[in-house]
Amino acid sequence: MSVLVAIAITTGILSGIWGWVAVSLGLLSWAGFLGCTTYFASPKDGLKGVGLSIATNLSGVFWAMVILKLSSEFSLEIIGYIVTAVVAFFMCVQAKQTWLNFIPGTFIGSCATFAANGDWQLVVPSLLLGVVFGYCMKSSGLWLKEKLDVTPKALSAADDAQ
Incomplete structure (x- = not known):
């Protein structure tokens, strides 16, 4: 079995479970899928990937709230565009920090916040989960591949035992 098929199997199963968990807890299932996407796209694997995904998603939520708050303070629409431009600059520049160097994760967190009309209290747990x-x-897909992978060495040892 290929790694892709193994991860596809576990992703399919856990996607269904996530849908149920999100509805049961009153979370945004689509925002959870954005958090999941952040992890899959992260340049880091394992717990470092989890940390990087969480840090960048949360920074994106923060920056979105800055844009929403500052834009609402002014009645001129153009001010909102200027605020967005300046904040987007900072969203990219923060990537100088190693723990914030995954710019797409920041933009994913920001977009989720905009899509939820600034309801960060709902977006944050959805993204985190x-x-x-x-x-x-x-990780369960990699585990599944390892468990189901029968190496030629193992097969020949089994044949020798018979």
Whole structure:
């Protein structure tokens, strides 16, 4: 079995479970999938990938709230565009920090916040659990591949035993 098929199997199963968990807890299932996507796209694997995904998603939520708050303070629409431009600059520049160097994760967190009309209290747990589910999807897929992979050495040893 290929790694892709193994991860696809566990991702399919855990996606269904995530949908149920999200509804049961009153979370945004789509935002959880964004958190999951952040983990899968992260340049880091394992717990470092989880940390990087969470840090960048949360920074994106923060920056979105800055844009929403500052834009609402002014009645001129152009001010909102200027605020967005300046904040987007900072969203990219923060990537100088190693723990914030995954710019897409920042923009994913920001976009989720905009899509939820600034309801960061709902977005944050949805993203966080989504990242955890992404980690579980990939790691359980790798585990499944390892368990189901029958190497030629193991096969010949089994043949020799017969």
